[in-house]
Amino acid sequence: MEEILVTRSSMPGYEEYIEEIRELWDSHWLTNMGKKHRELEQKLSSYLGVEHVSLFSNGHMALELLLQAMNLTGEVITTPFTFVSTTHAIVRNGLVPVFCDIRPDDYTIDAEKIESLITEKTSAILPVHVYGSICDVEAIGAVAKKHHLKVIYDAAHAFGTEYKGRGVAAFGDASMFSFHATKVFHTIEGGAVCFNGEQDGLTEDLYGLKNFGIRNEEVVDAVGANSKMNEFQAAMGLCNLRHIAEETEKRARVAARYREHLTGVSGIKLSPVQKDVRPNYAYFPVVFDEKLFGCGRDEICEMLKRHGIFTRKYFYPLTSSFECYRNRYDASATPVASETSRRVLTLPMYADLTEEDVDRICGLILQAKR
Numbered sequence: 001m002e003e004i005l006v007t008r009s010s011m012p013g014y015e016e017y018i019e020e021i022r023e024l025w026d027s028h029w030l031t032n033m034g035k036k037h038r039e040l041e042q043k044l045s046s047y048l049g050v051e052h053v054s055l056f057s058n059g060h061m062a063l064e065l066l067l068q069a070m071n072l073t074g075e076v077i078t079t080p081f082t083f084v085s086t087t088h089a090i091v092r093n094g095l096v097p098v099f100c101d102i103r104p105d106d107y108t109i110d111a112e113k114i115e116s117l118i119t120e121k122t123s124a125i126l127p128v129h130v131y132g133s134i135c136d137v138e139a140i141g142a143v144a145k146k147h148h149l150k151v152i153y154d155a156a157h158a159f160g161t162e163y164k165g166r167g168v169a170a171f172g173d174a175s176m177f178s179f180h181a182t183k184v185f186h187t188i189e190g191g192a193v194c195f196n197g198e199q200d201g202l203t204e205d206l207y208g209l210k211n212f213g214i215r216n217e218e219v220v221d222a223v224g225a226n227s228k229m230n231e232f233q234a235a236m237g238l239c240n241l242r243h244i245a246e247e248t249e250k251r252a253r254v255a256a257r258y259r260e261h262l263t264g265v266s267g268i269k270l271s272p273v274q275k276d277v278r279p280n281y282a283y284f285p286v287v288f289d290e291k292l293f294g295c296g297r298d299e300i301c302e303m304l305k306r307h308g309i310f311t312r313k314y315f316y317p318l319t320s321s322f323e324c325y326r327n328r329y330d331a332s333a334t335p336v337a338s339e340t341s342r343r344v345l346t347l348p349m350y351a352d353l354t355e356e357d358v359d360r361i362c363g364l365i366l367q368a369k370r
């Protein structure tokens with residue numbers, strides 16, 4: 001039996017990519033915000049329905065430098081149920097993450113629990129549209145407005161999703177997308193900051209920060225980094241963007257097949273189909289209740305592995321319990337996140353996963369039920 005990995009990067013045709021990079025041999029312009037870079041920013045701005053798009057070498061640096069550009073101070077309220085990058089971006093800015101629990105239904109930050117965590121040191125809220133599920137953007141926006149806090153979304157999983165007909169980057173002060181090879185849309189490595197409106201020179205600040213803080217030839221006015229997306233990455237993005245609709249459609253079919261098999265099985269909880277949301281089918285998380293299902297998440301994961309099927313315990317452990325954060329921040333206050341983290345498994349999900357593969361994966365899972 002062939003192995004099935006948890007994900008498999010989408011790729012354009014070989015010829016299509018070669019055609020896209022051909023010009024680079026004429027121009028010899030390989031990085032530093034070249035033609036492909038500008039073209040991708042424009043195309044993404046229109047695809048995502050957001051005014052400003054600033055590209056980066058990866059999603060993590062996009063987030064880290066966005067937090068720096070926002071001049072945040074003190075504490076940032078966030079979720080521990082995420083990829084470790086979210087927490088690192090806060091801590092590497094000298095800020096303190098304050099962990100808020102998540103909702104048991106869609107695993108996004110529980111907006112009702114945010115207010116009790118706000119102190120005079122809080123400067124921002126950093127929620128995550130985890131698995132591509134949209135946070136309660138209205139409730140988060142209301143609490144932020146009341147307390148004059150910035151809202152920055154980690155939208156690494158949410159590329160192309162819409163809420164009430166608007167691209168998800170329209171919510172909050174700014175959003176970060178990751179274009180890593182494993183994401184729904186990718187530039188091999190890459191990422192972007194997106195936002196609407198003029199925000200105190202944010203566009204210029206982001207441009208400077210990804211290029212060493214250089215404002216012009218003689219002025220360096222910020223302690224920047226080097227996080228520029230190069231032309232080969234941008235070219236991959238231009239190609240992948242042409243196919244995003246069909247890729248998403250294929251993912252939708254995979255998700256539907258999983259749901260056919262797993263909906264209504266006692267001891268298995270699937271993510272809800274969210275109201276007013278156009279989803280991107282980025283991941284397929286399943287939460288196992290050991291008592292009802294008869295066997296637990298770890299056992300399922302090992303059993304599938306023996307059959308050459310590789311799932312991920314996303315997100316386990318919580319970021320707040322990693323070696324580098326343990327004993328440093330209070331992680332005990334997020335019981336729903338802890339419980340979910342112990343029970344969740346993300347099943348293989350990518351555009352080219354076949355129906356037969358999904359049938360086989362689900363067959364094995366259902367066989368394990370006791």
Ligand SMILES: *Cc1c(COP(=O)(O)O)cnc(C)c1O
Nearest residue numbers: 058059060083085156178179180
């Ligand atoms: C992938 C990811 C990131 C980091 O993006 P990179 O492009 O890999 O640097 C940040 N947050 C979340 C939730 C992610 O899944």
